[in-house]
Amino acid sequence: MTMTTETHTDRLDRLKAWDHAHLWHPFTPLADWEASDPLIIERAEGVYLYDSEGRRYLDGVSSLWCNVHGHRHPALDSALKGQIDRVSHSTLLGVTHPSAIELARRLVERAPEGLTRVFFSDDGATAVEVALKMAFQYWRQKPDPEPLRTRYLALGGAYHGDTLGDASLGGLSQFHEMFRPLLFPVLRSPQPYCYRCPLGLERPSCAMACLAEVGKILEAHPGEVAAVVVEPLVQGAAGMVVQPEGYLAGLRDLTRRHDTLLIADEVAVGFGRTGSLFACEREGVAPDFLCLAKGLTGGYMPLAATLTTEAIHAAFRGTAAEGKTFYHGHTYAGNPLGAAVALANLQVFEDERTIENLAPKIARFRDRLAPLADHPHVGDIRQVGLLAGIELVLDKATKAEYGWDRQVGAKVCRRARLEGLLIRPLGDVIVLMPPLAIDGDEVEWLVDVTARCIDEITRDISM
Numbered sequence: 236m237t238m239t240t241e242t243h244t245d246r247l248d249r250l251k252a253w254d255h256a257h258l259w260h261p262f263t264p265l266a267d268w269e270a271s272d273p274l275i276i277e278r279a280e281g282v283y284l285y286d287s288e289g290r291r292y293l294d295g296v297s298s299l300w301c302n303v304h305g306h307r308h309p310a311l312d313s314a315l316k317g318q319i320d321r322v323s324h325s326t327l328l329g330v331t332h333p334s335a336i337e338l339a340r341r342l343v344e345r346a347p348e349g350l351t352r353v354f355f356s357d358d359g360a361t362a363v364e365v366a367l368k369m370a371f372q373y374w375r376q377k378p379d380p381e382p383l384r385t386r387y388l389a390l391g392g393a394y395h396g397d398t399l400g401d402a403s404l405g406g407l408s409q410f411h412e413m414f415r416p417l418l419f420p421v422l423r424s425p426q427p428y429c430y431r432c433p434l435g436l437e438r439p440s441c442a443m444a445c446l447a448e449v450g451k452i453l454e455a456h457p458g459e460v461a462a463v464v465v466e467p468l469v470q471g472a473a474g475m476v477v478q479p480e481g482y483l484a485g486l487r488d489l490t491r492r493h494d495t496l497l498i499a500d501e502v503a504v505g506f507g508r509t510g511s512l513f514a515c516e517r518e519g520v521a522p523d524f525l526c527l528a529k530g531l532t533g534g535y536m537p538l539a540a541t542l543t544t545e546a547i548h549a550a551f552r553g554t555a556a557e558g559k560t561f562y563h564g565h566t567y568a569g570n571p572l573g574a575a576v577a578l579a580n581l582q583v584f585e586d587e588r589t590i591e592n593l594a595p596k597i598a599r600f601r602d603r604l605a606p607l608a609d610h611p612h613v614g615d616i617r618q619v620g621l622l623a624g625i626e627l628v629l630d631k632a633t634k635a636e637y638g639w640d641r642q643v644g645a646k647v648c649r650r651a652r653l654e655g656l657l658i659r660p661l662g663d664v665i666v667l668m669p670p671l672a673i674d675g676d677e678v679e680w681l682v683d684v685t686a687r688c689i690d691e692i693t694r695d696i697s698m
């Protein structure tokens with residue numbers, strides 16, 4: 236080591252070079268990344284992120300759908316620091332700790348009726364993977380076993396995470412097709428994607444035929460289905476595909492009628508995104524499994540939870556000798572830092588009346604988005620609560636897509652960055668999902684900048 240202190244510019248050059256030399260970024264085309272000048276986020280405050288040049292960006296997708304009450308919220312920061320002063324990690328295998336206990340209790344108090352048991356892990360993918368394996372083992376161990384229930388029903392366009400079990404449920408060819416030879420087959424129901432209905436029907440004359448298809452599949456496979464898996468209300472990674480009203484409740488009815496289980500993956504939609512703490516509440520649905528991650532810690536730490544019922548839990552109750560144990564766990568499951576900040580996250584929902592205060596912001600969001608529907612290259616705007624997907628199309632009349640090679644969504648988001656807005660698309664769907672802490676004026680600014688960038692980019696491309 237020499238004594239010379241590195242200049243600001245030298246440090247940035249070094250960081251960029253080392254990033255390009257060593258860091259493999261998720262979901263990132265490598266050549267495009269190497270050709271780009273990486274944006275380096277140094278710090279954050281509230282709903283804003285700051286890069287290494289001190290430039291400010293509104294965090295328009297909540298740092299990948301995670302942040303809730305803003306960055307560096309005093310209550311969350313202090314919960315985390317308080318936990319660090321006690322213990323940063325201790326395991327849940329064979330011992331326990333106060334933050335996990337308290338958090339389990341608080342989650343049960345707020346979750347839909349009947350979800351009284353909490354299994355912690357560390358990411359969204361693990362939360363769903365746990366539910367899949369629990370459901371499978373449940374059918375083998377319940378008092379009147381049904382070991383033939385080994386299949387899962389998932390929706391077209393489903394995304395439940397990137398582990399092989401979750402990818403098996405996946406219905407996004409771009410992400411999942413490569414791995415198909417490794418994946419187990421699932422029963423697949425038509426995607427409830429009204430703008431591009433896979434059944435070629437229209438609302439409301441369709442009478443939700445996509446839901447009736449689920450019923451037909453369950454009927455055709457009696458006693459075979461371990462669980463139906465759904466992202467309640469909105470399929471996130473599919474492009475913020477919003478289900479028709481009543482779809483989720485209908486799915487719950489069907490799973491009851493066919494005696495199978497319902498796994499609700501609220502990894503993306505949980506913690507207020509749709510306007511209520513959990514999306515299931517909006518249709519009065521209590522699933523058999525509720526999977527939580529992303530917003531669970533307010534966007535601070537990797538932590539996940541799979542909530543389930545007494546009935547499921549009871550099938551696993553036994554001594555070591557009885558062999559009913561769920562042999563699944565993750566080293567950092569229920570990590571104390573994650574649990575402590577998740578507790579603070581829930582407390583802030585109460586102290587700041589976050590859900591109650593959302594309504595006017597959601598109204599301004601909806602109103603500001605509305606005129607964008609008239610834009611010649613905006614095919615569909617799908618908004619629920621404080622999240623939205625704006626689907627861009629080459630031709631509005633035919634709904635023709637721009638196509639992957641044109642990277643229209645990515646271009647819109649790159650243009651937005653120059654204006655101080657950080658967003659990330661899903662193909663040609665522009666995703667807006669700001670932290671719930673955003674204020675009404677910022678919501679309108681977010682929509683205005685997005686609209687302007689959409690207009691500029693689609694204009695450039697059609698010329």
Ligand SMILES: *Cc1c(COP(=O)(O)O)cnc(C)c1O
Nearest residue numbers: 358359360394395396471502503
């Ligand atoms: C992000 C996401 C996951 C996966 O969560 P990770 O924390 O990335 O593993 C699962 N399900 C849904 C609906 C998601 O949006």
